[in-house]
Amino acid sequence: MKDNQNKHIENNGDYKGLKVNAGIEQPPMVNPNAVNKANLKKKQRLTVDEYVDGILSGNRVILSRAVTLVESVKPDHQELAQEIIVRCLPYAGKSIRIGITGVPGAGKSTFIEALGKYITSQNGKLAVLAIDPSSERSRGSILGDKTRMEELSGDANAYIRPSPSAGSLGGVARKTRETVVLCEAAGFDTIFIETVGVGQSETAVQSMVDFFLLIQIAGAGDELQGIKRGIMEMSDGIVINKADGNNIEKAELARSQFRNALHLFPPSPSGWEPQVLTCSSLMKTGIEETWKMIADYISFVQKNNYFNTRRNQQSKYWMYESINEVLKTSFYNHESVKSRLAEFEEAVLNDKMSSFVAARQLLNLYFKEVKKQ
Secondary structure, three states, X not given: OHHHHHOOHHHOOOOOOOOOOOOOOOOOOOOOOHHHHHHXXXXXXXXXXXXXXXXXXXXXXXXXXXXXXXXXXXXXXXXXXXXXXXXXHHHOOOOEEEEEEEOOOOOHHHHHHHHHHHHHHOOOOEEEEEEEOEOOOOOOEOOOHHHHOHHHHOOOOEEEEEEEOOOOHHHOOOOHXXXXXXXXXXXXXXXXXXXXXXXXXXXXXXXXOOEEEEEEEOOOOOHHHOOOHHHHHHOOEEEEEOOOHHHHHHHHHHHHHHHHHHOOOOOOOOOOOOEEEEOEOOOOEOHHHHHHXXXXXXXXXXXXXXXXXXXXXXXHHHHHHHHHHHHHHHHHHOHHHHHHHHHHHHHHHOOOOOHHHHHHHHHHHHHHHHHHO
């Protein structure tokens, strides 16, 4: 201490009444542990066995990391993700998969939270795969479902995974079905898949769920014009949300209109007659009735074997979708195509070549190169 004090000239005996205390030793400008932490992260890369064991034991952190691999476009991540999915498949398929859609502003997130809390209160385990719309310009996404579902987010029996749609058709995340497999293997017995409700993603979502639920609201004009007929035909049940306060009477009127409209549609392949209910997600009314409707439907289709038939059809559908996706990726990533794509694009834009001729020539180029390999 004395040595430190003597370093200050003010502590010299010639200066009367002056004394400067030694300062506190300052930390180094660079964190000496930074390199060690970086090395630690590299060492923490999990093996397939560690991922699978973690998922099967219900470890949320490892499940989230596996879902991130599924959503990644990196080839090495995709290869690892597919190995994990194959290992998890024998433990999947035991949940009830429910697709939820509706026009923007119908209160889907509030409804999901209300129904989700009811399910977890009955000792159910729920996974919510919420597709957030990505910007077509920046590819950015808000991923705000955990904010909107604050109460459900803190539930020990619930898992919410918002995923950016990344500009895919209608906002359906490309890897949602694989994520369903991982969530089922992790022990979740109910899976919600929420769409952005833009009218294009519903076909893809219906191809991966057991029950398709349409959320509507009353008092927003002509209710039957607010949703496409095709979506209503796909629906196994319709719920008129926000049936509270001064809106109850309007909700009941909308319910009657939808019931009458459903009678005009062809019978469902399942033999089930879609029901129309009212509820208030805010007041928690009609939630139990909605869950009973879903349970009744599942029981109905399991008895007439449509449940298994539909899942088999879905598996076949996604096999062909996977083939199409792999072929498309292979085409656009092929060096011969990438090197000349801009050239053909410019020819089309300058009216030197038609779109169809350009496409045919690029495909011929691709098949010729593939044949050489």
